[in-house]
Amino acid sequence: MTTASTEKNPSTGLTVEVFGPTVEFLTTESGFSVLKGVVPPGVFVPMHSHPDVEDFIVIAGEMQCLKQETESHEWITAKVGDYIHVPGNARHAWRNASNEPAILLIITTNKMEQFFRESGRSIDGTLQLPTPEELGKFAAISAKYGYWIATPEENAAVGIHFSF
Template sequence: MQHHNIRPVVAEQDSVGLLDVLGPKIRHLTDVSDDGAGYCLMMGEIAPGVIVPLHSHADRETFYVLSGTLDVFVENGWIPVAAGKSLDLSGGQRHAWRNVSAAPAMILIATTPRMGRFLREVGRPVSEVEPGKPAPADVQRFLERAAAYGYWVGSPADNAIAGLRLG
């Protein structure tokens, strides 16, 4: 049996706090600076009516719904994912999220530290974001950073195939 030098760390409240990522909100629960850590854990909140447009990336993601219900688009259709259920998405799989319910959905997200860093870079502290539609500058920054990371973001036509209207 091989032993690794793993130091237990009790995480304090994330100094960055709650981030708005063009609508969905996330809070990092683990450090994202160390790729050797193996994973990044985040808490997410998707309010009623909020969507995450069609996208893909090489990073594996596992989502566990703590409360509420979300719909996820994978392959060619929408799948409901209710509280107590999980969804594991392999890297490269195109997917989208939406909350069509009347209540916020709370999720745990396990992914790579790289994805965690991306979300930290594109997110803004909730206290700095005006309610409503994302600002064009925030959308542009998101698209530029996604391209820099090699992530694919669906066009309005791609999203229309999934029944999502952007803008």
């Protein structure tokens, strides 16, 4: 018989960086994954979608989440204690327009956890812009999982401007 025990602040000890935001893997042994995301000030997650459901709880700072409708979009601000549910295949994006890091608990599928494990970079203490090779690898891994990534033009249309 395996003995299970309640654990305060569980963590696997693994944290990866995904071109700015970091993802720490907290619990991964059940039918879902709980992650801790940290989004530094001024950092964004471009518009994307995936079949996986994601749930977010803001535990520090604040984030803006893009709510994409068929004909329009709206940025909604999530503050400490707010809960955001992103259904599967919903186009969404994130941005931290504040001067403080935002910290989020992310509840999602084991598939999404595996995606982050494969696409994330080791943390070495310095934030580096992604290389063309890293962006290509990210695009290939996204395609492998069936995840959609918006073009720079589609991102610009919702207020996210970047170039590499």
